[in-house]
Amino acid sequence: MEREKVIEVRDLVKRFGSFTANDRLTFDVYRGEIFGFLGANGAGKTTAMRILCGLSRPTSGKVTVAGIDSHRPEEIKKRIGYMSQRFSLYEDLTVNENIELYGGIYGMTMKEIRPRREELLRRLSFTGYGNTLILALPLGLRQKLAFAVALFHEPEIVFLDEPTSGVDPVTRRQFWEMIYETASRGITVFVTTHYMDEAEYCDRITIMSEGRIVALDTPSALRQQYGTASVEELFVKIARPQRINA
Amino acid sequence: MRRLLFLLKKEFRQIVRNPFMLRAIIMVPLLQMLILVPAITFGIKRLDLAVTDNDRSPASRELISKLAGSTFFKTTAAPINIAGAGALLLSGDADLVLIIPNDFSEGLAGMTKPRLQVLVDAVNSTQAMLAWSYLTSVVRDYNMDVVMATGAAPSAIPGINTSPRYWYNPTLNYKHFMLPGVLVILIIAIGLMLAGLNLVKELETGTLEQINVTPIRKWELIISKVIPFFILGLLDLALGLTVGWIAFDIPFEGSILLFFACSAIFLVAVLGMALFFSTLVSNRQQYLFVAFFFTMIFILMSGIFTPSESMPRWAQQFNWINPVAYLMRINRMVMLKGAGFSDIARDMGLLSVLAMGFISLAIRGYRKRA
Known part of the structure; x- marks a missing residue:
C-alpha cells in the first residue's frame, strides 16, 4: 500500500543574503x-521547520504541506499545530484561558471548547489545574500543556521545535509517550531535537549539516549503513561540520 | 468575528492582571494634569531688572519706583559702568539692565532729547520681547505722567488710544491655553506607550510566534490590540478632564460630546501609529526609541507651545500628516472658543483619514512571517 505523503519538499533553498541556510532539501513525510x-546548532533545522509552518518563505523549491502549496501559508496554518523552541503560552493567563484562547483562534465555540478542554485536562492529569496561572506551573508541565494546546484543534501535522530542551528525564519520557499517542491517532509528528536518544524513538530521521541533508532513513537502517552502534555515534561521524569558518 | 472576541477577552484579562498597567492608567493623567498644566507658562512675572542710575535725580527715581511697582519686575541697583551691567546679564543675575544716562532729567526738561538704554538677555527671545514690551509700556506711562505734569490736558495729547478685549481667554490665563494641549499629550502617552509596547513585548517573549502560526487574520490581531487601549484611552481622557476641571476651573465652552468624538478619532490614529511602529522594530528598546523620536517631533510641531501658523511653510505642510496638530487645534477651539461641528468638520475629516491610514499601515505592515 502506498503511504500517504503529508509533507513534500523538493529542492528547497533558503538564503539569507549570501548565507544559504537550506541547500536543496528534498524529502517526504x-x-x-x-x-x-x-543537526548541530545552525545546521538549518529551525529554518526548514519555519518554512513548513508558513512562518518563512522558501527562496526557491517546492514545498507542499497537508496537500497545500507553501505559497498559501494561511491555508497550511489551519491544518497544522506548532510548538516553538521558546515557551509560548501566555504566562499571565490560566491553563483554561490559554486553551480557550487557542481553541477560539482556530474557530471553535465555547460550547465546543469546554468538553474538549475537560477531556484534555483529564488526559494530562491536569484536573484541578484549570484555574492555575501558567506562571505557577513547573517547566515540564508547561511544555506538556503547550504540546496539548498545539494539538487542541486536531491538526493533521504537529511541528515540535526542540520540545524537550531543559526538561527533566521523567517529563521527557512522558512527553515522548504523548508523541507516540499522537502519532497513533494518525497525526504526523515532525520534531527537531538535540537529544540523540530521542532520535532512536523516531520512525525516520534526517540529519542536517551546514544546510544540507546528509542522511535520511530509519534509525536502524542508518546505524547499519554507517556501522555505528548508536545514532549518537552516527551523528558525530557525519554531522560534524567539515570545516570551521575563520 | 468570534475569533476577535476571544482575542479581546485575552487582552482584557491581561490588562486587569497587570498591576503596573492599572497604576499607570490612574497616575499618568493625575500627574500630567497637576504638574504640566500649572508649570508650563509663558506668562512672565518678576523679571530681574538691574537699574544703573547715572542721573540720580527726582525724575530718575520716580521712573525707578514706577518700574519697581510693577509686578513684572524685581529691581536692583546695578554698577555704574556698562561692563558691570554686562556681567550681570552674563551671570543671569539680571534679565535686563536699564541704564539711565546722567543727562536724563535735563532731557526731560527739554534741554536735550531724553534717552534711556536697555540691555536685554535675549537667549530666550520670547521672554526678551515680552520683557522689552513690559518695560516700554511702563516708560510710556511715565512719559504720559510727565506730559500731564506740564499742564496739558490728556485730550490735548494726540495719539490713538487702543484698549484690548481678550476674547476666549479674557484673563490671559495660560493654564486655559495649556490644558487642552496637555490632554492631547495624555492620549499620546497612553496610546503610544501602552499599546505599542504591548505588541512588541509579545514579539519578544515569543507568544506572537505562536499566534503567527495560527490562521488568525492580521486585521483581527491588530484590532484586538486597538480596542482595549481605545477604551482605556478614553477612560483616561475623562479622568484627566475631570482633574483639570476640579483643579483649574477651566471653562468648557463647547460640546463635551464633540470633544470626545474628536479625541476618539485621534486615539485611533495614535494607536494605529503605535502598532505600525511596533511592526518596524524587533524589541522594546527599539520601539521606545522610534516612538519617543516621533512623539517629540509630532508634539513640538503641533503648535502646543508656539502657533503652527508661524512655522515655516514646509513645517505647516508636514502638519498635514501630524495627527497631534489636528487635535491640538480642535481641542482649543472646542474647549475655549465653543466651536461647533461645522467649525471643525474639515479638521475632523482629515484626522479621520489619517486614523484610517495609520490603522491600515499597521495591518499591512504586520508580518505573520518573521
Whole structure:
C-alpha cells in the first residue's frame, strides 16, 4: 500500500543574503509517522521547520504541506499545530484561558471548547489545574500543556521545535509517550531535537549539516549503513561540520 | 468575528492582571494634569531688572519706583559702568539692565532729547520681547505722567488710544491655553506607550510566534490590540478632564460630546501609529526609541507651545500628516472658543483619514512571517 505523503519538499533553498541556510532539501513525510530532524546548532533545522509552518518563505523549491502549496501559508496554518523552541503560552493567563484562547483562534465555540478542554485536562492529569496561572506551573508541565494546546484543534501535522530542551528525564519520557499517542491517532509528528536518544524513538530521521541533508532513513537502517552502534555515534561521524569558518 | 472576541477577552484579562498597567492608567493623567498644566507658562512675572542710575535725580527715581511697582519686575541697583551691567546679564543675575544716562532729567526738561538704554538677555527671545514690551509700556506711562505734569490736558495729547478685549481667554490665563494641549499629550502617552509596547513585548517573549502560526487574520490581531487601549484611552481622557476641571476651573465652552468624538478619532490614529511602529522594530528598546523620536517631533510641531501658523511653510505642510496638530487645534477651539461641528468638520475629516491610514499601515505592515 502506498503511504500517504503529508509533507513534500523538493529542492528547497533558503538564503539569507549570501548565507544559504537550506541547500536543496528534498524529502517526504508520511501520515502518522514520527519524523525526526537532527543537526548541530545552525545546521538549518529551525529554518526548514519555519518554512513548513508558513512562518518563512522558501527562496526557491517546492514545498507542499497537508496537500497545500507553501505559497498559501494561511491555508497550511489551519491544518497544522506548532510548538516553538521558546515557551509560548501566555504566562499571565490560566491553563483554561490559554486553551480557550487557542481553541477560539482556530474557530471553535465555547460550547465546543469546554468538553474538549475537560477531556484534555483529564488526559494530562491536569484536573484541578484549570484555574492555575501558567506562571505557577513547573517547566515540564508547561511544555506538556503547550504540546496539548498545539494539538487542541486536531491538526493533521504537529511541528515540535526542540520540545524537550531543559526538561527533566521523567517529563521527557512522558512527553515522548504523548508523541507516540499522537502519532497513533494518525497525526504526523515532525520534531527537531538535540537529544540523540530521542532520535532512536523516531520512525525516520534526517540529519542536517551546514544546510544540507546528509542522511535520511530509519534509525536502524542508518546505524547499519554507517556501522555505528548508536545514532549518537552516527551523528558525530557525519554531522560534524567539515570545516570551521575563520 | 468570534475569533476577535476571544482575542479581546485575552487582552482584557491581561490588562486587569497587570498591576503596573492599572497604576499607570490612574497616575499618568493625575500627574500630567497637576504638574504640566500649572508649570508650563509663558506668562512672565518678576523679571530681574538691574537699574544703573547715572542721573540720580527726582525724575530718575520716580521712573525707578514706577518700574519697581510693577509686578513684572524685581529691581536692583546695578554698577555704574556698562561692563558691570554686562556681567550681570552674563551671570543671569539680571534679565535686563536699564541704564539711565546722567543727562536724563535735563532731557526731560527739554534741554536735550531724553534717552534711556536697555540691555536685554535675549537667549530666550520670547521672554526678551515680552520683557522689552513690559518695560516700554511702563516708560510710556511715565512719559504720559510727565506730559500731564506740564499742564496739558490728556485730550490735548494726540495719539490713538487702543484698549484690548481678550476674547476666549479674557484673563490671559495660560493654564486655559495649556490644558487642552496637555490632554492631547495624555492620549499620546497612553496610546503610544501602552499599546505599542504591548505588541512588541509579545514579539519578544515569543507568544506572537505562536499566534503567527495560527490562521488568525492580521486585521483581527491588530484590532484586538486597538480596542482595549481605545477604551482605556478614553477612560483616561475623562479622568484627566475631570482633574483639570476640579483643579483649574477651566471653562468648557463647547460640546463635551464633540470633544470626545474628536479625541476618539485621534486615539485611533495614535494607536494605529503605535502598532505600525511596533511592526518596524524587533524589541522594546527599539520601539521606545522610534516612538519617543516621533512623539517629540509630532508634539513640538503641533503648535502646543508656539502657533503652527508661524512655522515655516514646509513645517505647516508636514502638519498635514501630524495627527497631534489636528487635535491640538480642535481641542482649543472646542474647549475655549465653543466651536461647533461645522467649525471643525474639515479638521475632523482629515484626522479621520489619517486614523484610517495609520490603522491600515499597521495591518499591512504586520508580518505573520518573521
